[in-house]
Amino acid sequence: MFLRVGGKIVGRVEKGVYITHRNYKKHYYFRGRGYPISDSILRELKRIGIERILIIENSSGKKFETTVTKYLKTKSFKIEGYDTQRVVALESLGVKTNQLLLPNKEIKQ
Numbered sequence: 001m002f003l004r005v006g007g008k009i010v011g012r013v014e015k016g017v018y019i020t021h022r023n024y025k026k027h028y029y030f031r032g033r034g035y036p037i038s039d040s041i042l043r044e045l046k047r048i049g050i051e052r053i054l055i056i057e058n059s060s061g062k063k064f065e066t067t068v069t070k071y072l073k074t075k076s077f078k079i080e081g082y083d084t085q086r087v088v089a090l091e092s093l094g095v096k097t098n099q100l101l102l103p104n105k106e107i108k109q
Contacts, residue, residue: 005044017052018045018068024059032077032087035064039084042071064093 002009003018011020022028022035029036035055045053045068053071055064066088074086 003041003044005038005040010038010041013048013050016050017054018050019054019056021056021058024057029085029087032074033089033091034087035090036077036085036087037071038082039076039086042068042086046072064090066093 001013003011003013011018013019018041020035020037027035037053045051051068053066053068055066056062057064070088070092071086074088076084076086078084
């Protein structure tokens with residue numbers, strides 16, 4: 001089933017897991033060292049009883065699994081033009097962020 005928030009499809013839910021695809025160049029938040037999810041999406045996931053989150057990185061196919069609870073424990077932040085966001089550092093999921101790859105290019109931070 002597709003998950004809609006604010007009239008927009010923001011991902012899908014399968015077998016109790018919220019699945020979202022992210023583009024590294026477009027979505028990766030360097031300050032937080034991970035992929036932000038908006039508070040409105042997190043609230044909706046809580047409301048419908050979904051705890052697990054699977055982020056699939058389009059460019060590499062890497063999959064990062066975390067929880068709504070981990071996101072909600074982080075500090076929220078605001079970027080102009082966007083809903084309030086939260087981010088879980090990929091390092092906390094066992095990923096070394098200085099080894100993240102873009103197609104044909106390694107990113108050093």
